[in-house]
Amino acid sequence: MATRLQQGTPGERREAARALAILPQTSALLACQLEEEAERSVLEALVTGLAERADETAVLALLDCLRSEDAALRNDAIEALKVAGRHHPVLIQEALADSDSDMRILAIGILESLKHPDVELWLIDLIEHDPHLNVCACAVDLLCEVGTERAFHALELCRVRFPDEAYLGFAISLALTRLQGADGL
Numbered sequence: 548m549a550t551r552l553q554q555g556t557p558g559e560r561r562e563a564a565r566a567l568a569i570l571p572q573t574s575a576l577l578a579c580q581l582e583e584e585a586e587r588s589v590l591e592a593l594v595t596g597l598a599e600r601a602d603e604t605a606v607l608a609l610l611d612c613l614r615s616e617d618a619a620l621r622n623d624a625i626e627a628l629k630v631a632g633r634h635h636p637v638l639i640q641e642a643l644a645d646s647d648s649d650m651r652i653l654a655i656g657i658l659e660s661l662k663h664p665d666v667e668l669w670l671i672d673l674i675e676h677d678p679h680l681n682v683c684a685c686a687v688d689l690l691c692e693v694g695t696e697r698a699f700h701a702l703e704l705c706r707v708r709f710p711d712e713a714y715l716g717f718a719i720s721l722a723l724t725r726l727q728g729a730d731g732l
Contacts, residue, residue: 549576557586564589568596578608590620598627601634610642613653625653629660636663643669648679655685659693671698674705683708684715691722698726 552563564580567573574597581593594612597605609631612624632639639661642654651673658666670693673686683705690698706719 552576552580553583557589560584560586560589561592564592564596568592568599574600574602574604574608578604578611581608581612587619590617591623594620594623594627598631601631603635603638606631606635606638610638613642613650614647621653625656628657632657633661633663636661636665640665640669643673648682651677651679651682652685655682655689659689667694667697670694671701674698675701680709680712680715684712684718687715687718687722691718691725694722694726696726699723702726 548563548567551559552567553560555563560580564577567577577593577596577600581590581597584590584593594609597609606628609624609628612620613628615621615624628639639654639657642657643651645651645654655670655673658669667690670686670690674683674690677683677686687702687705690702702719702722706716709715
């Protein structure tokens, strides 16, 4: 099966990826092929297979896809991580601390789907400490959806940290208004 995955025709590689996805301990093999694969249909099968495996190796491989120049692969990985990331939320949390601001922004896009009890706290930490405006703006946007009154102070601090950013100020005001309504304040 591994030989077909690495050396077969695109159809054979796609079928091998699907077959390997249901077998235990195949995430490393799928992840290695993901790094080498160029055929779109095979890439999709590999990403789907890694999402089905959803072990630590699979989630790390999907997170690596977020660094790809291939926008379709990044988008496929994001969708896969919205499911597979639930099994390893700490790996998504670690991506929020990545040195690359784009990686942090993409990780924020996965958080809502995790349904993890600490998502709000992770977002609060970002808006209190992250130096990148766009990271903070994405975190504020998600806090509009998942935040509670716990986020009020951090939102106000974020406004103070970026006083000249009109969009961020607007997003913070919107978040505060929504959160006040949601909490019945």
